[in-house]
Amino acid sequence: MAQRTNAPSVLKNEALSYAITNSGLTSREKGFSRCFGSKVLTVTEKAICANSSAVREWDSNGTVFGYRKENPKHQAGEFGHNDFYTVSIAAAHENPNITGAQALKSMTLSDEIRGRLAEVFSLKTYKIDHVVHGAIASAVTYGTLLGASPEQIESAIGMFVAHYIPYRAIRAGKQLSDSKGASAAISTEAAILCMKRSMMGFVGPKDIFRNPESVFRFNEKTNGDSPFDLILGMEGEDFAVNGMHFKLGVYEHQSAGAIDGILKLIFDNKFLKKGGGIDQIESVKIVAYEPAFGIIGDPAKRNPSTRQSADHSMVYIGTAYLSQCRRSSGRPSSTRPSTTASLP
Numbered sequence: 001m002a003q004r005t006n007a008p009s010v011l012k013n014e015a016l017s018y019a020i021t022n023s024g025l026t027s028r029e030k031g032f033s034r035c036f037g038s039k040v041l042t043v044t045e046k047a048i049c050a051n052s053s054a055v056r057e058w059d060s061n062g063t064v065f066g067y068r069k070e071n072p073k074h075q076a077g078e079f080g081h082n083d084f085y086t087v088s089i090a091a092a093h094e095n096p097n098i099t100g101a102q103a104l105k106s107m108t109l110s111d112e113i114r115g116r117l118a119e120v121f122s123l124k125t126y127k128i129d130h131v132v133h134g135a136i137a138s139a140v141t142y143g144t145l146l147g148a149s150p151e152q153i154e155s156a157i158g159m160f161v162a163h164y165i166p167y168r169a170i171r172a173g174k175q176l177s178d179s180k181g182a183s184a185a186i187s188t189e190a191a192i193l194c195m196k197r198s199m200m201g202f203v204g205p206k207d208i209f210r211n212p213e214s215v216f217r218f219n220e221k222t223n224g225d226s227p228f229d230l231i232l233g234m235e236g237e238d239f240a241v242n243g244m245h246f247k248l249g250v251y252e253h254q255s256a257g258a259i260d261g262i263l264k265l266i267f268d269n270k271f272l273k274k275g276g277g278i279d280q281i282e283s284v285k286i287v288a289y290e291p292a293f294g295i296i297g298d299p300a301k302r303n304p305s306t307r308q309s310a311d312h313s314m315v316y317i318g319t320a321y322l323s324q325c326r327r328s329s330g331r332p333s334s335t336r337p338s339t340t341a342s343l344p
Contacts, residue, residue: 115240159204
């Protein structure tokens with residue numbers, strides 16, 4: 001938001017259009033929260049949408065890989081990011097009894113549900129966007145913090161799954177739109193709205209994981225049971241968050257290995273201290289696994305003109321880090337890499 005990137009700015013302006021104008025700056029109002037950088041109360045799901053978009057915009061958060069080594073049935077390999085902590089912050093804005101420790105614990109709850117769902121059901125296999133798991137976790141987390149009953153939480157999950165499934169169409173194409181970065185935000189907005197409606201008495205579909213027409217059993221046929229067993233960490237140290245990959249910079253997480261290889265190539269092999277330095281490098285070959293290649297190796301994104309597309313271009317990311325290494329070496333870049341474009 002501070003950098004005035006488009007999606008968070010638009011969504012924050014939208015959220016502020018729902019603001020309460022007659023409320024004190026320090027008051028708590030049920031159903032209302034705050035956008036980052038604002039003291040104005042506005043509708044909770046709108047604030048969450050703007051804040052989640054801001055968190056996601058620079059793609060500098062962590063990733064779950066949906067893989068439990070010791071359990072072959074829990075290796076679905078779905079990806080997902082912890083863009084959903086803003087739900088805990090919003091609930092704390094609503095409920096003054098929530099402590100900082102409880103808010104942090106609820107973030108772990110969100111990651112646990114999202115991470116375990118990623119282990120047992122691959123959304124990407126069916127071209128469904130990975131934020132579905134996070135939205136389900138958000139409904140549970142928000143409802144739990146605000147005292148919803150188990151029945152109300154189940155109703156909210158059923159409502160979201162039945163009404164609001166996003167597809168990966170938002171991530172396809174040569175130049176990606178704001179929808180890519182705001183996917184988690186928009187789905188979480190819907191999930192929180194479902195939870196609020198459920199707490200007001202609206203009843204959504206029950207038993208959504210066993211519903212034969214839901215996204216789960218429709219895609220993975222069973223004789224009536226859920227297509228998976230969900231294991232949640234309850235004590236000790238076996239929690240999904242422990243297996244997540246947290247970034248140390250701003251980059252698409254599938255590119256982390258390539259970036260590390262480039263940095264090792266430059267610094268560990270002391271290219272910078274030899275005759276031609278980094279200019280000795282004529283080409284770099286990156287070998288990637290699937291689905292990494294499908295996500296960031298798409299030739300259509302070799303010449304990105306939007307930041308969202310650059311974020312999903314291994315060619316751009318690799319040349320950007322090589323250029324950064326060149327600057328670090330004190331040798332000015334003579335030419336701009338031909339595979340990059342001037343980005344807004």
